[in-house]
Amino acid sequence: MTGPAPAVAAVRRAVRGACADLPAGALVLVACSGGADSLALAAAAGWLAAPGGRGRAAWRAGAVVVDHGLQPGSAQAAERAAAACRDLGLDPVLLEAVDAAGGPGGPEASARRARLDALERAAQRTGAAAVLLGHTRDDQAEQVLLGLARGSGARSLAGMPARRGALRRPLLGLPRTTTRAACAALGLRPWEDPANTDPAFARSRVRAAALPVLEGQLGPGVAEALARTADQLREDAEVLEALAADLLARCRGARPTDGLDAAALAAAPAALRRRALRAAALEAGAARPDLTREHVLALDALVVGWRGQGPVQLPGLVEARRTCGRLRLAPAPPPPGGH
Known part of the structure; x- marks a missing residue:
């Protein structure tokens, strides 16, 4: 048979x-x-x-x-x-x-x-x-x-x-x-x-x-x-994302509105910090398909290149701003005269 x-x-x-x-x-x-x-x-x-x-x-x-x-x-x-x-x-x-x-x-x-x-x-x-x-x-x-x-x-x-x-x-x-x-x-x-x-x-x-x-x-x-390359990169990405999640957890305050400790973020390696910032943006409601590297770099500048600049607008009507040493991501306020 x-x-x-x-x-x-x-x-x-x-x-x-x-x-x-x-x-x-x-x-x-x-x-x-x-x-x-x-x-x-x-x-x-x-x-x-x-x-x-x-x-x-x-x-x-x-x-x-x-x-x-x-x-x-x-x-x-x-x-x-x-x-x-x-x-x-x-x-x-x-x-x-x-x-x-x-x-x-x-x-x-x-x-x-x-x-x-x-x-x-x-x-x-x-x-x-x-x-x-x-x-x-x-x-x-x-x-x-x-x-x-x-x-x-x-x-x-x-x-x-x-x-x-x-x-x-x-x-x-x-x-x-x-x-x-x-x-x-x-x-x-x-x-x-x-x-x-x-x-x-x-x-x-x-x-x-x-x-x-x-x-x-x-x-x-x-x-x-190419498929083998994907397997290897996935292993690396999973480790980096787990480390980035740990970094986010350490930087959070006692309350959600406390935001993230900018100094603790700045002390982390760029690869982890930027992954953590992207994850934080998505958690705050940023639109995943439209969230680009340029947005993440703008968030990063609020952490490591702080010069008193204004808030960063993210896709999905999310706003990030730095105040009192903390990075806060929240829904953007409506425009003047908006409903």
Whole structure:
């Protein structure tokens, strides 16, 4: 008796490993678009969670399909993805329609926020212990290249984590060719999202042009190297962020309105201080997508370059000002004559 195709076995191993800590009976939702990555993921989860069979999972598998409504025929594509998940034995299968047309950061960022919100709602509604996303090693490499092009810091260049809250990405260690091969071996017909080849989107240009050029000029293995770089940077970023959180805790006063001890902040290394200041700005309500390095440097100047300058305005209607040796971040007062 022959076993499954190597690609099918690789995807199943990845899913089994990512969910090994889940208790018996827990519900796992697969976020499925119908594309090759998420369809291979759904097939593996459905097989692992099927009743009976030695070595299969004790958890249950369902799916959630998000219709972003950004292109003609998206509702039909979502219905086909939901039907495919049912055919693979996943239950329940939820279909979430979202409005991803507006918001800061452009259509890609807006769609991502809407999708994550929908997945969170689905997990809460069903009591799911985990939501599996189909991002592969190639997606990770694309994320790192986009971060480099934007001049991002270590946290952004660290790419997507394998786990964050209920979200899990079992396929980050596998190339996209493996998920396509798994679908072919199982006789599954993935949906090809037109957005993946639309040059209007930066990620599509990276996928279709930038990475192939790098592979052609530097040799094979660029995507794997970029993903490996992300893993290493993530380890460093997690340590630095933990140290920055400790620094913030030491600088806080007894009451939230006391603000932060500017002298204690100034004594810290710049990398920790600036991470702490960014975290403090976000805690105060600054808008994450619009909070830039320039904003953080302006906050830093209130700490190490204090010359009596006025308050710093942050996105999200947050204001930072230094008074009596302390840095205070709070909602900005309304403009004169405002309501």
